[in-house]
Amino acid sequence: xKIDILSVVPALLExxxxxxxxxxxxxxxxxxxxxxxxxxxSTSKQxxxxxxxxxxxxxxxxxxxxxxxxxxxxxxxQKYDEIIYMTPDGATFNQKIANRLSLKxxxxxxxxxxxxxxxxIRQHYVTMEIxxxxxxxxxxxxxxxxxxxxxxxxxxxVLSNETSALxxxxxxxxxxxxxxxxxxxxxxxxxxxxxxxxxPKKVDEWRTNQSIERTKERRPDLLED
Ligand code: 6GU
Numbered sequence: 001x002k003i004d005i006l007s008v009v010p011a012l013l014e015x016x017x018x019x020x021x022x023x024x025x026x027x028x029x030x031x032x033x034x035x036x037x038x039x040x041x042s043t044s045k046q047x048x049x050x051x052x053x054x055x056x057x058x059x060x061x062x063x064x065x066x067x068x069x070x071x072x073x074x075x076x077x078q079k080y081d082e083i084i085y086m087t088p089d090g091a092t093f094n095q096k097i098a099n100r101l102s103l104k105x106x107x108x109x110x111x112x113x114x115x116x117x118x119x120x121i122r123q124h125y126v127t128m129e130i131x132x133x134x135x136x137x138x139x140x141x142x143x144x145x146x147x148x149x150x151x152x153x154x155x156x157x158v159l160s161n162e163t164s165a166l167x168x169x170x171x172x173x174x175x176x177x178x179x180x181x182x183x184x185x186x187x188x189x190x191x192x193x194x195x196x197x198x199x200p201k202k203v204d205e206w207r208t209n210q211s212i213e214r215t216k217e218r219r220p221d222l223l224e225d
Pocket of ligand 1: 085086087088112130131132133134135136137138139140143144
């Protein structure tokens with residue numbers, strides 16, 4: 001999978017995909033992320049990318065020209081499966097959307113700033129709009145990083161033990177069960193006996209049960225769908 005990200009603050013996206021799981025995914029050739037500076041596509045002398053909004057009001061709007069030229073240029077070399085705009089008024093991101101996007105080949109993500117991008121770009125280029133929750137960030141970059149991270153780890157072959165994604169919180173609309181590692185007794189705090197006894201069927205049952213109880217207690221809303 002290849003993800004291109006259009007940003008006016010590319011420095012914000014320099015390192016989040018160069019560590020741990022996503023670093024390995026890149027090294028295995030399963031995953032590529034390119035950050036593209038939107039300013040490089042501005043035709044104005046001061047490399048302007050935003051302008052005052054029609055109708056008045058505080059806050060700048062990201063102009064059509066740099067965005068349209070950037071997308072047109074990028075599309076000469078490839079076809080995008082989705083052109084995603086990161087915006088607080090998009091659909092709230094969740095594991096289901098992450099699963100679906102992880103099966104795509106080629107994505108473009110546009111990071112908004114200021115008051116957002118000109119509505120005509122949303123209408124004529126953007127195919128999907130994503131928010132990461134009900135709060136406002138100063139730009140779409142950190143939201144894009146969240147989306148790219150969650151997608152990247154789901155790409156087939158990225159997780160070394162593929163079954164480990166199966167136990168993630170939210171994968172079946174359930175929260176993950178508690179986990180423990182050595183020692184079996186730390187300051188008198190004991191690991192549950194069932195995990196030490198070595199009966200895989202009992203362990204599975206216990207984990208499923210813990211997941212259900214935890215979800216009922218903390219996120220009953222997840223059990224409603
Ligand atoms: Cl995608 N962008 C911004 N600026 N703020 C957000 C967001 C996105 N998602 C939640 N808050």
